[in-house]
Amino acid sequence: MRQGEKLTSHLDWPLLITYFLFLIMGMATVYSTALDPDHPNLFDYSQKYGKQVVWLGISLFLGLLVFLIDSTIYRKFAVPIYISTLVLLVVVLFMPPINGARAWLQIGGFGIQPAEFAKTGTALLLARYISSLNIKQQNLNSVLVANAIMIVPMILILLQPDAGTFVVFTSFLFVMYREGLTYDPLVLKLVNTIPGVKFKQTWVGTHFIPIMFAIVFLCIVTLLLSNNTITFSFLPGLIIPGFFGVILSLIVFCLIAFLFLRFISTKRERRRITTVIIIAFVLSASIASSVNYLFQGLRKHQKDRIELFLGLREDPNGEDYNRNRAMAAVGSGGLAGKGYTNASVATIESNHVPESETDFIFCPFAEEWGFIGTFILIGMYMFMFLRIIMIAERQRSRFNRVYAYSVVMILFYHLAVNIGMNIGFAPVIGIPLPFFSYGGSSMMSFSMLMFILLKLDSQRSHVLQ
Amino acid sequence: MNFDARKYVIIVFIITVGLIYIVRLFFMQVIDDSWTLRAQEIAEKRKQIVPPRGAIFDRKGVKVVSNRTYYNLMFIEDEIKHLDTAAFAKVLGWTKDSVALRFKEIVKEQGTYRDKNDNYKKKPNYQSDRPYAFIKEMTLEEIATIAPHLDKFPGFYEEITSMRSYTYPNGANIFGYLSEVNEEEIKEDHFYRRSDNIGRAGIERFYEKELRGQKGIRYIVTSARNNELKPYMDGIYDTIAKQGPNFKLGIDILLQEYGERLMNGKRGCIVAIEPSTGEILALVSSPTYDPNLMVGNRNIAKNYPKLILDKDMPLFPRPLAAEYPPGSIFKLLQSLIALQEGVITPESGFPCNKGMVGCHNHASAGNLMDAIKFSCNPYYYAVTRRILQQGKKKSVFADAEIGLNKWHKYMMSFGLGQKFDADATGLRPGLIPNSAYYDKWYGHLRWAFSTIRSISIGQGEVKLTPLQMANIACIIANKGWYYTPHFVKSIGNKGSLPQFRVKHRSMIDAKHYDPIIEGMRRVVYVSGGTGGRAKINNEEKIVVCGKTGTVQNPQGEDHAVFTCFAPMDKPKIAIVVFIENAGFGGTWAAPTASLMIEKYLTRKVKDKEKEKRILEASFKN
Helix, strand or coil: CCCCCCCCCCCCHHHHHHHHHHHHHHHHHHHHHHCCCCCCCCCCCCCHHHHHHHHHHHHHHHHHHHHHCCCHHHHHCHHHHHHHHHHHHHHHCCCCCECCECCCEEECCEEECHHHHHHHHHHHHHHHHHHHCCHHHCCHHHHHHHHHHHHHHHHHHHHCCCHHHHHHHCHHHHHHHHCCCCCHHHHHHHHCCCCCCCCCCCHHHHCHHHHHHHHHHHHHHHHHHHCCCEEECCEEEEEECHHHHHHHHHHHHHHHHHHHHHHHCCHHHHHHHHHHHHHHHHHHHHHHHHHHHHHHHCCHHHHHHHHHHHCCCCCCCCHHHHHHHHHHHHHCCCCCCCCCCCCCCCCCCCCCCCCCCCCCCHHHHHHHHHHHHHHHHHHHHHHHHHHHHHHHHCCCCHHHHHHHHHHHHHHHHHHHHHHHHHCCCCCCCCCCCCCCCCCHHHHHHHHHHHHHHHHHHHCCCCCCC | CCCCCHHHHHHHHHHHHHHHHHHHHHHHHHHCCHHHHHHHHHHEEEEEECCCCCCEECCCCCEEEEEEEEEEEEEEHHHCCCCCHHHHHHHHCCCHHHHHHHHHHHHHHCCEEEEHHHCCEEEECCCCCCEEEEEEEECHHHHHHHHHHHHHCCCEEEEEEEEEEECCCCCHHHHCCEEECCHHHHHHCCCCCCCCEEECCHHHHHCHHHHCCECEEEEEEECCCCCEEEEHHHHCCCECCECCCCEEECCCHHHHHHHHHHCCCCCEEEEEEECCCCEEEEEEEECCCCHHHHCHHHHHHHHHHHHHHCCCCCCCCHHHHCCECCHHHHHHHHHHHHHHHCCCCCCCCECCCCCCCCCCCCCCECCHHHHHHHCCHHHHHHHHHHHHCCCCCCCHHHHHHHHHHHHHHHHHHCCCCCCCCCCCCCCCCCECCCHHHHHHHHCCCCCCHHHHHHHHHCCCCCEECHHHHHHHHHHHHCCCEEECCECEEEECCECCCHHHHCEEECCCCHHHHHHHHHHHHHHHHCCCCCCHHHCECCECCCCCEEEEEEECCCCCCCEEEEEEEECCCCCCEEEEEEECCCCCHHHHHHHHHHHHHHHHHHCCCCCHHHHHHHHHCCCCC
C-alpha cells in the first residue's frame, strides 16, 4: 500500500453497497425461513440464522483482511493458492460422505466445502496464466493449458460428486472466450486435416461457447413451453399453443434486442446488427422448430425421460417433486407476496420445499415478496453483473480483468441455475444463490471473490501492466 | 487481435437471461393462478369449525336442550411411533386385544371404494395420514384419566366436540335426536363432512338448517408431515363459526314432564295446545324414552337397537303419526256440520233407539246439548243421516254421494284428512273418506248412508291423529278457527314461521259453536254426563268443557279418549288424552286431562288422590 492512501480510496461503492444490500436481504430471508418462534433472537446461535450471523461476521472479517493486504499477492501466490485448493479437494474425497457426497471438511464443529474455495483458486490461476500470455499467443497449447486449469478441479469435484459446482466451473469458458482463448485452434486443427482446406479462423470455433449455451438454453425453453398452452385469466378466449408462444417470444425478444442495440450502436454498425439479428432469429426459430418436431417424433419412453428431466411430469417421489413444490411456492407469491415471515410452502418448519434455506432460498423470498420482490432481486443482480463487467473493462491489468470476468460469470451461473431450478428452467442441481443461501462456505467464498475484486479494483492504478 | 467487442456478447447473454427470467416470473406469479392453487393444495388445510347447535328453551324460558363438551380420542396412523399396545391398553382400561381390534374396526368402518385407475380393485377408504377417532365422545371424567398419558403415545391426541344435553329426561319425541351423517346426505348438502351430526327426528330434524348454525373455516399452514403450524396469512381469510340461534318453544317442560309421568305404564298420548296461538304446550307419546339415551354415537349404538325393537315403539311419535278412529269426540263435528247445514237445530231431539246402533243406557236426548252429554249413538246416527241424505237427488245413492262430499269438505276445514303444515316430521294425514274412496270399495252409486253409517260416531273408516283431535278442541274453543299447531314460538329474534301466523277458518259459523260448548260443559258438570271425572277439584272455578270417547278396538280392549278445553269463557288450553286399551273414555282419559289442565293453569295439583289413581294405572298387557 502506498503511503498516505486511505483504505477506502478508489473503492467501488456501488458494487460494495449492492453486496451489502444482498447480505441484508439474504440474512432477512434466512431468518424468515428458519424462524423458530421460540427463539426469535437473530443472534441465537442454536438457530440457523444465528449461525449465519457468525458466518457473515467471519466473511466480513476476511474481507477486511483482504483489504489490509496488498493486492499483488494474489498474482504472486496464485499457484500456491490454486494448489492448496486442489489439495483440499483431494483430501475431501477421503472424508465420510454426507448426504451421499464427500463434499465436506469437518473442522472443529464446522464444516466447509473446498469446492466453494476452488472457484477462487481457479479464477486467480486462470487470471495469472492468461495475463502472462502474449495476445498473439492464442495457440493450441495455451487453449489446452487454460482448459486444464479449469478441468482438474472439475474432475475432483465430479468425484465428490457435486454436479452443481461442476456445472458452475464451465463459467470459465466464457472468461476464456472474452480473452480470445476459444476452441478455434482445436477446430482448425481438425478442419485443416481435410486435404485442400486451409482456414485461418472458423466462426463456429471462435464463438463456440456462447452459441452452444444459447442453443442449450433455447432447446430447454422450447421443450418446456411447447408442451403446454398459454392461457390468460383476463382473456378467457385466448389460448396460445406453446410452440407458437415460443416463436412469438423469439420475435418479441428480437425486436427488443434490435431496438436496444440500435439505440446504443453507431450508425455504421446498424446494418450489421440488423443482419445479425435476422440471422439469429431465423436460426433460433429453426432450432426451436426442429427441437419441437424431433421431440414430438420421439418414442414414448424417450419422451417420458425428457419430460421428467424438465419437470413436465408429476413424479412425486423423484427429484421433480422438489421442483414442483418450489415452483408452487414461487408462483403462489403473486404480485405483492404473502408478506415477510408469512411463507406457507417454503419454510424449514413446513418443509414442503426441502433445503428452503440453502439451495431453494429463492422460494421463500419469492413467496414472501411476490413478483415485485423477485423483479427487484433479479434487477439488482443484473446491476451487480453489469457493474462488475464495467469494472472489468476499466482494468489496465489483464490479470484483474480476467479475474473480474471470472467473478461475474461465477455469480451469473449461480443465479441462472439456482433461480432456473425454482422456475422450472433448470434441472435440480444444488448450488447456492450468491449472498442469500445459508451456509458458511458459500458465504465466505462469495465474499472473498467480491472483496478480492474490490481490492484489485481499488489498486488498479498501481498496476502498470 | 482485439476481443473487446466480445464483452457485448456476454452482456447481451446476461441481460437476455435476466429478462427471460423476469418474464417467466411474471407469468408464474402474476398471471398463472395454477401455482397458487398448487401451493394451497400442498401447504394449506381447510379446517372446519362446527359450532354448537342452537339452544332450545321452553315457553317459560327454561333451557331444555343445551350443548355439552365431549372429547374424542383421535389418532393419525402415520404419526404413531412404536405404540406400546400393552401400556396404551392399560391407560384406556382395555385389553391388548381390544386395542388391536379397534384399529381393524376403524379401517372397516370407513368402507371401500373401487379404484378406477387400478382395474376397479376394491381399496379401503381408510388413509393412514388422516385423523380418525379411536374413542368417540368421552366425558370430561373419562378423558381426564387418559389425557395426562397421551404424550407417551405420539400420534394420539384429544379433540373437543359438542353434543346435546337435555335438562329434563322428557320430550324425546318432540326434540328428536342427532346422529352422524351418511354418504348420501354429504353428497346432497355440501355443508356436511364425514362425522358431522344431523338432526334425525323432531325439531332437530325439521329445523336442522337453522339449528346447525354456520360453520367457520380456518386456513392452516401445514408442514410436509401434516402438522398444523400457524394460521394462513395470520387468519385474514378465516371465517368465524356461528352458533345456531336460540329457539323458544311453546312447550311447557313441566307440563310435558307431568304428562309423561301420568302416562307412565300406559300406551297412548296427550296433546295440549294453546288455542289462541296454536302453540303446542305438551306432546306426550307413551311409552317414551330419556332423550339423553340418544346422545352421541356411542349411546345410539347401544340404545337404538333396544328402542327400535321394543314392541311398544317408544321411538314412534304417536301424537303425530298414529291414526286412530276418533270415537265419540267426532260427534262434536257432526253436530256442527248439521247445525251449519240447517238439518237440525240445537233443540232437535232424537230417540235413543238402539235398533241400528248400540248405546249405553240413558234417557233419550231431547236436545243437542244433552245428546253430547250422553254421547248418544242413535242420536248421531240420525244427525249424520240427515247430513248425508238431504234428498237433493232422487236416487239415495246419488244423494249420499253429494252429501258425503259436502261433509268431506267440512271435515277438511277442520284440518282433518290432511297433514298439518306443522314444524314436525313424520306427521300423518289421518283419513276422512269421500265418495271416491267408497266408490273404490263398493263401486260407483253402490253405497248410501246405511252402508257407511259407522262414520257417524267416529268409527269405521274415519281416522284422526291425536294432534288433529286436540286441534278440534282448539277450533271449538276458538269458535271456528285455528292456527296450525306448532312447537316453535320464536327463532332467535324472529317469531314463528309465517305459516303459523295464518288463521285457518272452519266452514261453520261462530254462533253454532255455542250449543256445542254448552254440551261439552254438561259432559263434565251435569249429572248423567260421561266426563264427570274431568272436573277439577270437584269445583267450578275452572270450567272444563270436554267430550269423552271410547274407540272400539277389534283387537282388544277399547281405547279411551277425552278431548276438552278450559277455562270455558277464556280458553287457555285445549287437550286430548288418548289411552290405548283403557276402555271407557270417562274413566281414565277424562281425569288425566283434568290433571293436565290443573297443572298448567294453577302450576300444582291439589287432588292427590286422583293423581295417584292415574299414576298407578297401567293398561299395558
